[in-house]
Amino acid sequence: MIAVRGIEKSFHRTPVLKGVDLAVPKGEVVVIVGPSGSGKSTLLRCVNFLERPDAGRVTVGDLSVDARRATRAEVLRIRRSTAMVFQQYNLFRNRTALGNVMEGLVQVRRLPEPEARRRAEEVLAKVGLSDRLGHYPSQLSGGQQQRVGIARALAMDPQVILFDEPTSALDPELVGEVLAVMKGLAREGMTMVVVTHEMSFAREVASKVAFMDDGRIVEEGTPAEVFERTREERTRQFLQRVRR
Amino acid sequence: MSPEMLELLWDALLETLLMVGVSSVLSALAGLPLGVLLHVTGRGQILENAPLNRVLGAVVNAGRSVPFIILLVAIIPFTRLVVGTSLGTAAAIVPLTVGAVPYVARLAEAALREVDHGLVEAAQSMGASPRQIVWKVLVPEAMPGLVAAFTITVVTLVGYSAMAGAVGGGGLGDLGIRYGYQRFQPDVMLAVVVVLVVLVQGLQSAGDRLAMRLDRRRVRQRQR
Secondary structure (H helix, E strand, O other), X not given: OXXXXXXXXXXXXXEEEEEEEEEEOOOOEEEEEOOOOOOHHHHHHHHOOOOOOOEEEEEEOOEEEEHHHOOHHHHHHHHHOEEEEOOOOOOOOOOOHHHHHHHHHHHOOOOOHHHHHHHHHHHHHHOOOHHHOOOXXXXXXXXXXXXXXXXXXXXXXXXXXXXXXXXXXXXXXXXXXXXXXXXXXXXXXXOEEEEOOOHHHHHHHOOEEEEEEOOEEEEEEOHHHHHHOOOOHHHHHHHHHHHO | OOHHHHHHHHHHHHHHHHHHHHHHHHHHHHHHHHHHHHHHOOOOOOOOOHHHHHHHHHHHHHXXXXXXXXXXXXXXXXXXXXXXXXXXXXXXXXXXXXXXHHHHHHXXXXXXXXXXXXHHHHHHHOOOOHHHHHHHHHHHHHHHHHHHHHHHHHHHHHXXXXXXXXXXXXXXXXXXXXXXXXXXXXHHHHHHHHHHHHHHHHHHHHHHXXXXXXXXXXXXXXXX
């Protein structure tokens, strides 16, 4: 169970998050949609303290911290039980696909190298990259790089994977392969929070859709509730814009 | 040129290599950690610490603003303290090192700044500690840039070492001044310049090749 309560965050006195509550039950996929600048990515980054919230509570599993008072050790514990997939993949460019996935296992998890290698090969197989283990990011397509990013997150055996616009940097023809991997994870019961503009993914995979605007969650519910029986005018306007 | 002259030239080359070699290693040992510290205490970095960053930055800038020829004489008491004399090749190593440390620090900082902040965030999101981020992300990812920075430092030190020769440090610069200039032997001067040119070329291309070998970022060949 992942939850945030009353999250507030400002950048240079400009409020970006104005008190956000969101709960993600184990095994569910929560998709956050909304116009750019609405605070979706910031909210995601507040969960693992890449941005420190100005106020609020973050709960990951049995660890619950007051964001303002979180110690360094607590932040590390939260980060070690979550994983993130980034829009720009953020792969180590001087390491191979295998090396990218092994790095966290060896350095942070302190797994012995043979075990880390086995685990890395296993998750890279899962994302369909068994034949690319020795390739450097510069030798991989965007879709392949992002799948390495997903494998890297998966390898750490997190309680939740946070996806920050995972397909936004990809050429349109490469989006499908990444979404397919994510759908696979969802089917296996991985807990996921996904910030995305892919409405069809939200419709198909989400257990819950949250629509954000202007630093708040305006509306949330099942995909059918949010997309078909929209209650809020702002959600309706946004959906109309992206449908075009 | 006489065999004696060639021997002098050879000895001077060895002295230069000794001065440059030792001071390069020492200045890297002191300058790289300083550069890392400058970077990680900077704004928005993993160990942001504005006061410390400002103090370090001011010290480094002060070090870089002193002209080398002045530094050379100004720190003679310190040099005496360290090596017991202010004359000779060993004594030249002290000011060469002191002069190069701030350069290495700034160049290293610049190389580290080139590392995509997203990689730092990726490591943070896995729960890596600041120490792990420095050693496993920043330094390895910046390695090509760090090698290039070190190469610039070594080449600069070759030039500085010629100045150190002027105060009795020995080496090629010293030879050029004493024989080429003061004794009007243009052939010696020419020989010194040629040796220096070849030396700098060699160092620079060795550094370039190493930096290139370490750099996996560029696309070598697309394998699909």
